Amino acid sequence: PDAALREDGFGAADPYAYVDPSQTSHNIKALLEGAFDDDGDKPKMRLRKRAAKKQQQKSKDEKKILSLEEKLRKLDIDEVKEEPKEEEPDNKEDEDEDEEDGTVEGLTVKLLPHQVEGVSWMIDKEIGERKKNGVLPKGGILADDMGLGKTVQSVSLILLNPRPELDAKPPPENPKRKMPGKEVGKGTLVVAPLALIRQWESEIKTKVEKSHALRVLVHHGPSRTKFAAELKKYDVVVTTYQILASEFAGSSDHPDGAKVGCYGVHWYRVILDEAHSIKNRNAKSTQATYGLRSWYRWCLTGTPMQNNLDELQSLICFLQIKPYNNLATWKEQITIPMKNGKGNYAIKRIQYFLKGFMKRRTKDILKEDGALSFGGKSKNGEKKGTGMKIVERRVETIICELDPKERDFYDQLQERAQKRLDDMMGGEKTDYIGALVLLLRLRQACNHPKLVSGSMG
Incomplete structure (x- = not known):
């Protein structure tokens, strides 16, 4: 990240500038509250649909050219006084599509503007065209505040980016995109605390249209299957951190060794809900998440850091994002400078690093104009009604006497x-x-x- 700091205009931070260690927590909190996405990126939730339309338009244009050539052959060039005017393509539909209305194909509800932006960002992290050289993460951390809809954004991602067919090739608009191998399954594994696994099942079943229904399995309890072949049949498997720890302990570390349950599957996507649950890198459940195999990896948490910055490193380790998935590198470049009062450069490093794979919005985003209108504002600038309204919070203390x-x-x-x-x-x-x-x-x-x-x- 050091070289990237200078390239991206962060400036040459003075590594010897003293930063009061007591201010470190405040500085890091401010860092995590900031935006990490590129403002210039335009949300694109329907990449495949638009790519298909572009291809259709291209075919139409080619036919028009052939038709024009045939006409010119039949006519005497001298008699052609005016070049035939080519019809301009009707871009009205594309314009309508560019103005997102919060609709996701297969979803029974519409998304709010910040959710549209979040889903677009998640899709971009998975299949978007890479603008810069280097190894970039396939996934990231969605660190929105509680109540902003991390679950529905994740369900939208599952619907919008299913596993490609085995013989699929990279799309024309992104020819360098790496495609998953035959060993990668179609399923998404959701790991959540016990109290939330049924909520995930309910969210998927109630918010997904029957026409796009996803096969969901809650992988929990003593009667759960131990066979990977059974788990591979489902689109979404929901389990707990405790179950993972148990199956990880019963699985072999050797690549060809016996694997139990979730460890016998190479998942298309793994989503850790309440990902701060793995903040202790030495915990059995944390080590269990590290051992999962997947094409994409995601962390959902409203509190990516609760007590200290090292907790964030555990999430980075799960995401397998270099160089800070290596604990020694993290301590050398981040932890030690922070503790020694030389955290100026360390904060710059982590800021640049997080920008590539982390997105966080607080509830303040709901105060913005049109924030509670599905898809934002309409074309005439008026808000689209939702029946919801933010009112000013009022705290009233009432003293009660015991009977x-x-x-x-x-x-x-x-x-x-x-x-x-x-x-x-x-x-x-x-x-x-x-x-x-x-x-x-x-x-x-x-x-x-x-x-x-x-x-x-």
Whole structure:
């Protein structure tokens, strides 16, 4: 990234400029809140459809030329006073298509403007034409805030870019595009926390038209299949990080060794939902995600970094993006300079690096003009109605009194908690975690006594 910094006009950052380590977290937070995409890129959600139309138009133009040549042969050139005027192609349909209305073929809902932009960006990362030399990632990190629709954007991506046919060749508009080999299957593997796997199944089944229905399998529980051949039949397989860890432990590291479940499939695409779950690179579930084989790799998370910058490196390692998928390189060029107060250049490096594969929008984007109109504004500049409206947030604090029975229960609980707290804090070892649990129980008792019945021993 260092050479690229100078090429792209970031300037020659002074590696010796001192940056207060206490400001590092603030600087990194500001970095992650920034935009990493190129503003000049125009969203293109229907690449295949437009390419096909261009090819059809080209064929029509060739026929017109042949027809003109035939006419000229029959006519005496001297008598031709005016060159036949060629009909201008009707670009009205293309213009309409360029103005996205949020429609995705096969999707039952329309996308909002920021979702259209997000899906276009994801497609570009997978099959877009590369403008620069070098190894670029096949995937990335969609780090939108919670509630901005990372799931529906991912479902749209699955619909818009299915696995090409085995004998498919690169499209004319992108002849350098690498095509997946025969070993790559058609399926997308979604890895999510246990609480979200049924939500993924529901989202796919309710938001995809029957005409484009995707075969979905929730790969979980003791009766789940262990055979890769069975998993390959599905378009989308949804599983958990715990299941991956279990199957990874039962699979051989050797390329020709036995593989269990998800590790017997070379996936077309792997999507990690709540990807910050792999922030600990030494965890078994994290190591399990590293071992997956796939053509494309994606991380979905609203919090790509929670405590420190090294957590982000774990996601980069899963994405297999050089050079910072190598931990030693990451520490040498990012972590150590940050800790030593020489983070000026390190921040520039990571900024340039993230720009290539990370996109983050906060909820502030919903305040923009037309943000809640499907596809943005209409041609006459008016907003397209959706029935949704952002109102100003109002926080009102209301103090409530416990009724006599609740007060009696709370007082008894408080007395018991105080005794246990004295024991915890007065011993040889101070139990801070236990003390916090006691405070939690008191807070729960304010909501409802049933929340803590039997939990205090």
